[in-house]
Amino acid sequence: MSGLNQTGIAGDPHSPIHRLDPRAKLIGLAGVTLVAVSTPLEAWPAYVACAATLIVVAALARVHPRTVWTRVRVVLPLVLFVAVFVPFVREGDPVDLGPVTVSEQGLATFATVSAKAILGTCSAVLLGATTSFPDVLHALERLRAPRLLILIAAFMYRYLFVIVDEVSRMRAALAARGYAPRHALQAAAIGRVATALFLRTYERAERVHLAMVARGWTQTMPRLNVLTYTRADAIFVGALAASLLSVRVIAA
């Protein structure tokens, strides 16, 4: 499972962006998404400003465009797949595009939805490339996101690799005994694998809980590293907010 065995950090880990407080990156990049999502087509310069901001952040963090592309590629097609039907479905002035006819309003909607999707996905990818998942969770916790959800996400992240390993061992065990399903009825074995996996995971959860209690767990996750919000973080968030909001207001 080499693809999963990474922290997700890309680019130069010592870049000014990587070293920012995870809260600053979370707020800043979520802000870019928010501005993009709230912008109508007429205020298109705001899209350009968002894109420019993301390019600057990526360049500062030395995240290679290819890295961004390989990660964006995973999410974006799903989003765009929905948007691509809008020009055909939506009513409006007809536009002839060779063999097909689409509506002008539909095309406009498609363009804005695509722009928003691309910008939102890219800023999430950049957050992931510059901030480790545990750091994002730590930031969310400090920003008062519900503790329980953060705890669930943290355990999911920790045990994902363990569970994936278990699944691949079970698959290997099935294949080793000649399991190669050809029709739907043979899929029953997969159901049993899923059941076994659920039970194993449940039992593991109980053992993990015992191990936590044995070391004096008190319902909250203790944190070793303290997040420090420095001037650089304030400048980062301030610069993003000032530039994007002014373009957004002027363009509208």
Place this chain on the structure above:
Amino acid sequence: MSCAIHARGLRFTYPNGVVGLDGVDLHVTHGERVAVLGPNGAGKTTLMLQLNALLKGEGELEVAGLRAGEDVRELRSRVGLVFQDPDDQLFMPTVREDVAFGPLNRGCSREEVEDRIAEALAAVRMQELADRAPHQLSLGQRRRVAIATVLAMRPSLLVLDEPSANLDPRTRRELMELLDRVERTMLVVTHDLPLAATLCERAVILSAGRIVADGPCPDILGDTDLLAAHDLELPEGFDLGRVPLRA
């Protein structure tokens, strides 16, 4: 604190009626290293969980100077449990944070936590891998970290569940050497009789929830009939006489 463990008539029945412990009598003094041997389902893990008040049975039990149910928080820092599967024990994103988990729960200061992390990781020789995630480590390394997470709580009694399970011979030997250097009262729950012979001076056999034999390790492990009666046996060709016997 007169003794590390003092149990008399300790009984425990699981909610589904399965008897885990059926009157365990066990007395361990400070500094002793005791191997707990026994077939599967003999109640070894149940006994281990009792020692940290994770399960509460009936009967007399005093661990590390505290009576059962007295001060659970203090008890859990005096008694360190190392679970069999290190993936159960290592649940934090990095090794360092996992080792810090216990001391932080105790409310130690930052400097003290850092001291304890350094001390515990040095004891298991894992300083270089402090910032790794647990899934990036080998099983042997994870087991060493699991021991460090417990040592960081500076327990007076260390309880290990099958410390050598699934390890290759070399990693197993290194782990035994590491454990041999740890100056603690130790209770080692294991199937690995050579490990028991090397590490512990005393052995008890737990069978069907009772202690059925208790004595010096060489005597217990030398009694082939006793071992066979409880589904235990030494590996073929293993010579008890050549084990570096502990004083």
